[in-house]
Amino acid sequence: MSEETKKTEEQVAATEVQETAIPAVDPKQFLADFNWHKYEQGIEAVDEEKLQHFEKALEGTVGFVNERDVIEGTVIRITDRDAIIDINSKSEGVISLNEFRYNQGLKEGDTVEVLVDKREDSSGQLVLSHKKARVIKAWERVNNAHETGEVVNGFVKCRTRGGMIVDVFGIEAFLPGSQIDVKPIRDYDQYVEKTMEFKVVKINHEFKNVVVSHKALIEADIELQKKEIIGQLEKGQVLEGIVKNITSYGVFVDLGGVDGLVHITDLSWSRINHPNEVVELDQKLNVVILDFDDNKSRIQLGLKQLSAHPWEALNDTLKVGDKVTGDVVVIADYGAFVEVEQGVEGLIHVSEMSWSTHLRSAQDFVKVGDKVEAQVLTLDRDDRKMSLGIKQLHPDPWTDIT
Missing domain, CATH: 2.40.50.140 (Nucleic acid-binding proteins)
Structure with a gap:
């Protein structure tokens, strides 16, 4: 092959490469020359490869947006029905004012979040939605709050x-x-x-x-308070609490994150049938810490301990042989307990109820709630014990026989 023939073939090959190479696409020129009407009507086919090159050429340029993107836009005008939004694209978007009903103070110049629904509809209009953008952002925030x-x-x-x-x-x-x-x-x-x-x-x-x-x-706040309170608990400490629950056996008191129990016997110096006779739900009261376990998870509280024991207030002049009046509060087989003053009880043994030698149950003589008169037989202020008798108020029939 001659040198001249070789050069000729190389020139032909270079010409063929130039003819098959796709020229660089100028986005502005492409838009200016492109017949959108024919394309939408299907009259004029468009080379898909050219369209792809056009899309790539647009990417990164000012004003290019993807559909489903959530971006910020600026309100440039407000009409009676719509808000015109500028997203720095080739055209503005129109959003109905109904999507801004929550924001009655919307004005020109405000920045709002919008979703690019369509870059162009059939009329070439940019379609935006503020409502959809809010929903997407809301779900993002909810998911983030759940995760964090x-x-x-x-x-x-x-x-x-x-x-x-x-x-x-x-x-x-x-x-x-x-x-x-x-x-x-x-x-x-x-x-x-x-x-x-x-x-x-x-x-x-x-x-x-x-x-x-x-x-x-x-619960998270209570847990912090609980640790702080438990660390400071001491026997004999007086705390303010709120009655949280009432049961037949006692009252649960909220001490500010830690619950303690006031047993029914620690509510009042007097005998009571049910705790609701003394306290009610949500009532604020002061209680004293009587005891707690090693972990301080079970706390025993007292209410009556905050007031003086009734025996300490018992009349100093009361003595053996005096007559007293009280209510029968408890009946047992061996006798009846009579409350002569609030919190002060005396026992009338069944043998002290009648001169009769045929001793029967105390229930044959009295019943709970009866008001009775009795005589003080013994009185021990230190041990807080008192014995009473009813028969001593009447003459002993056996003395008349002798």
Whole structure:
């Protein structure tokens, strides 16, 4: 092959490469020359490869946005029905004012979040949505709060079956009745239309359900208070508490995160049948710490110990042989206990009830609630014991026989 022939073939090959190479696309020129009407009507086919090159050429340029992007835009004009939003693209977007009903103070110059629904609709208009952007951002914030344990504010909208509906970032979340407070709730309506703090405890992404809890925050605070209180507990310490629960055997008192029990026998110096005779739910009262276990998880409290023992206030002039009047408070087979003063009881043994030698049960002589008169037979102020007798108020019939 001659040198001249070789050069000719190389020139032909270079020409073919130039003809097959795709020229660089100028986005502005492409838009200026492109017939959008024919393309939308399917009249003029467009080389897909050229379109791809065009898309790549647009990327990174000012004003290029992707559909489904959530970006910030500026309100440049407000009409009677719409807000015109500039996102620094080739055209502005129009959003109905209905999507801004929560923001009655919307004005020109405000920055708002919008979702790019479509870069262009059939008429070439940029389609934006503020409502959809808020929903997406709201779910992002809710998911983040769930993952990080962040405390969120929510507005209690209304009651529903089993709990309440709470608005969190524009999303309706469910607040179970059991997650409102650590205490039983008697009036749910007191929480309606209130803004409260919550913790997102559960998200069901399939059904788009969110569950929040206010109780979780209270429990966290209580746990901190509990550690602080337990570390300072001492026997004989007097604390203020609130009656949390009343049972037949005693009263549970909330000491600010730690519960203690006042046994029924430590409520009053007098005998009582039920704790509700002395206290009521939610009542504030002072109690004294009587005892607690090694872990301080069981705390025994006392209420009556804060007042003087009734025996200490017993009349100094009372002596053996004096007559007293009182109410029968307890009956046993061997006798009856009579309360002669509040908290001061004396025992009438069944043998001291009648001169009869045919001794029977005390129930044959008196019943609970009877008011009786008796004579003081013995009196021991140190041991706080008193014995009484009824028959001593009447002459001994056997003396007449002798």
